[in-house]
Amino acid sequence: MDNYAFPPHFLEQLATEPGFNEASFIEAHQNNTSITSVRLNPFKLSPLKTDGQVAWCAEGRYINIRPSFTFDPLFHAGAYYVQEASSMFIAHILQTIRPDKEEPIKVLDLCAAPGGKSTLLNSALEPADLLVANEIIKTRVPILTDNLTRWGTSNTIVTNNDPRDFSAIKGFFDVVLVDAPCSGSGMFRKDPAAMNEWSEANVNLCHQRQERILADVYPAIAEDGYLIYSTCSYSHQENEDILDWLCAEFDMESVRIPIYKEWGIVETESPQQKAWGYRFYPGQVLGEGLFAACLRKRENSGGSNYKSNAQQKLPMKEIEQIKTYLNSPEDFYLFKVAEDWLAINREHKESLNALHRHLYIKKSGVRIGKLAGRDLIPDHELAQSLIINKDEFLTTPLNKDQAIQYLRRDNIDITIADKGWSLMEYEGLALGWAKLLPNRINNYYPKEIRILANAPGN
Template identity: 75%
Template structure:
């Protein structure tokens, strides 16, 4: 890729930015090979082969070559997430603002699909903390739900709401991540098609949309709460100008992050309010384009009114005891039903769940355990992938790689077993899902909608 292949006027605008190195930027795009990185799941340690660590994220690693993740059972088990390295800087920001704070927090990821930053935040919080992962676009919610289910934690709720709906939850969240929709120039190397869609007019439209999204959702952030703002754009209008607007209109305070020179990150200041921002340029960092910043809210925008929850379900303690059998440390969880499905969420989040159920459209809450049919549980896929499952209460069948791929394709599985009943199907000790073992066959219950469709490399 040469200079002429970038959109008209793009490089001339970017060359005005402090710290931008045009030569290394063009060279990085000419190479065409974006670095491949993964972030391992700390709740599902595996013998995953990794190479160089991402410097700003302890769980992030660069890979020397890009494997076929589709045909790695550990990927489907949720042992790691394939994530662009620059975006892992959110972990560095989050841990810096939380380093001296032991109080439980409620965290919002507003524009969460496909789930990379949500799983990152989920790794950084504890059981007493809660993550609400919201996706505005309905068609993008299933992939977000699937990725968070793979991650396996019960302190997560997924919603599908407009920022205005969430903004009505006055002073509800302690930390808010807005990875805002943007013009996408930071993805030019990874997605060359984005160049055809870039224009100065589109940058201005994105700037206006970002202001609207932030204005709608900011009432839900507590006084002294933190906003992490990020884009995959290089345009000042979508980055530093937004910081100026936030400081001026909402009296927000800029928070400076500690970084090391060898990371190659460019620290910037916004033109008017001198708010700190962090730019990632391919060629200067081993990653794609990113802008990130952190601000502290210094005003109070009211409180969410209290309400009495008169809609508590009347559920059988006998049924709860049946469900508890399948859960590790069962008394740590609150159990509830949605239609015929039993779900479990960390006990600390019962009241928060009630509030969110009243105000938002929820798509996932905690872990879906399954349906009770008499004395039996028909277990849900979420339970299989969760870290709260009591594995001593269920059968487990270990699969080799070929058998695991057969299972993930929903094919017939070639195994010999005398066991009968519901069984976790494991690869290297990590659950992939459920199958029912019968005397003359095995019924594969891997969800149809996420099964592997493609052929393995080298296969006809």
Template identity: 70%
Template structure:
């Protein structure tokens, strides 16, 4: 491999950063490939062949080789998420600051697309906890929704808002993750083209943008709430200087994160603990060649200032005319009394009942793109099921037919092609691979209508055997 074409002065600038080893860093970029890692979905238990655990994440695993995930039906079923290993460190931070999970919490993932950290948070919380996954850029919202749909839970909401919009939700969130837009130097090994876009001027612009984003969202964090801040940058201005700015501006308290969990006490993680210059705030740096992953910076701070009372808004209940429809819709979820049902246009949706008031409040202040699980439309007393319902872990599968597919048939289905099956039954069927639902098809006497969503169908041609 050729020596990486790092930006001018990049290595000399980075040499001043804590724990940086220039020779090791250059060798990692020149002679080693980015490791492939996945994170299993704990709600869809499925055995997958892996090559060792990511030590700072319970569900994270490395793979020996990078397969074609596009042509793995279990990926489309939501059994795992392909995620860079270093970014899974957020799981360790969450488990450190919330070891008991006694009280329900509301968590905001502020810059959430494509959904890696959102699905990670969703794995770490319970049904009584609420995740709000926000994406600022409208065109990136659909992929965020798709990935949360695959994860299958009903305790998440997706919004499309600017950080300043959250300032109206004073003291609403217990935890905010701000995985801030950055100059991207931590991705140089994985994406060498990013080297051409890096500049000191862009680092300074990112620093200013990060301050604005954090200042805008800060009011939404409750007193004694936690802010998790992360970037995929090595630059001091975007990392340790931001921590000092947070401590200066908002008097936040920095929290140390233990580097080794008891279950991994004999393993060296290779993460560099740093301290900011002014306030000695704790930060954690990942360098390729030292930690088994790409570049990352992460830190956790606690809000000490008193927050204004969180807003609360209760919408009016269902119209009486809809009660009969609700009883029909309930048939399609397990433990149906646990959910609050609402209707948007013709679509019925369900979210964990405990989150009704939060949903009412968020709908008043934010632009909501997804909430809970979309069940489908009622045509008389019959349900036209939504794709979200197929992938949900809350679906009453006994209410539907189930068709097990071979690998070849599953790929045909995911490409939205005709499937060569002679059905013996009629009606809506969950199309499954190794017992995991992929989506819906309508079984008819002489054919099968494939209802896999065309916007997410596989477009690429299958690899040649």
């Protein structure tokens, strides 16, 4: 890649940004030294082989040779998430502002799809904490729900709302992450086609959109709560200028995040309000372009009593039946949506009811399935969850070829010894359900997420 491949005036503008090293930046793009990184699921230990640690994230790992993730059953089992290393810095910010985990918190990931930062946040949370993952664009919600389902936790709610809808739940969230839509210059190395879409006009448009999103969600942040702001842009207008605007227009103060020199991250200060920001430049960090910052809200936007006495009248006999399929069933609030039974951590019952009054909810906790007489028709979410009582189900171990057959919804080359609902497992991790019958296997892996591509070499 020659210098002229960058958009006009791009390097000239970037040369004025704090800590920018033009030579290393150009070399990183010319040599295409991008490195693949993944983040391990701390709740699902796996034998995944990696080649190094991401310095600012405990579960972050580098992989020198990029495998075909589509054809890795461990990926489909939720053992890891393929995530760009720089963006894992958000976990370091969360750990900094929350050194202890004594008091439960409520966290909002406002622009959450496809789910990388949602699963990142979720890994750092306790069951008593709540994560609300929101996606503004309806067509992107399914991939968000799929990725959170793979992660397996039950303390999550997925919503599909505009940022302005959150202004109705004042002071509700202790932490709000806004990974804002941006001009995308930080992804030039990973996605060279993005260069053709970059322009100064688009940067200005993104700046205006970012201000609107932040103003809309601001009331939902609790007093002394935190806003984590990030972009994959190098542009001052979308980064330091946004911090100046936040501190000038709202009662917010900057939070300094500790970093180590060897990480290669550049610490900056906004020109007017001296708000701390953190820049990631390829060639200086082992990752792509990122900007991140954290601010504390000092004022009280008001709020309401979000407690609710709403309670579904559910048959105790069915409740007791559902409980048998869960580990530690006393820890969960059970409820129904149409004919489906769901479970969420008991601590989140009131929050779920409050959010339901104001937001469109796509996913709540874990969908367990439907009761048909004495039998459960189990849901895919239950199979991949951490709350399932595996003693109530058959399990069928698969080798890699069999696992791929299952994930493609092909016929599985396996000898049937039992009959009934079975968890289909690879390396001890559940992929989904199959119904074992005397003369065949009915594959219940969801059609919408099955592998469609041909295996490498075919």
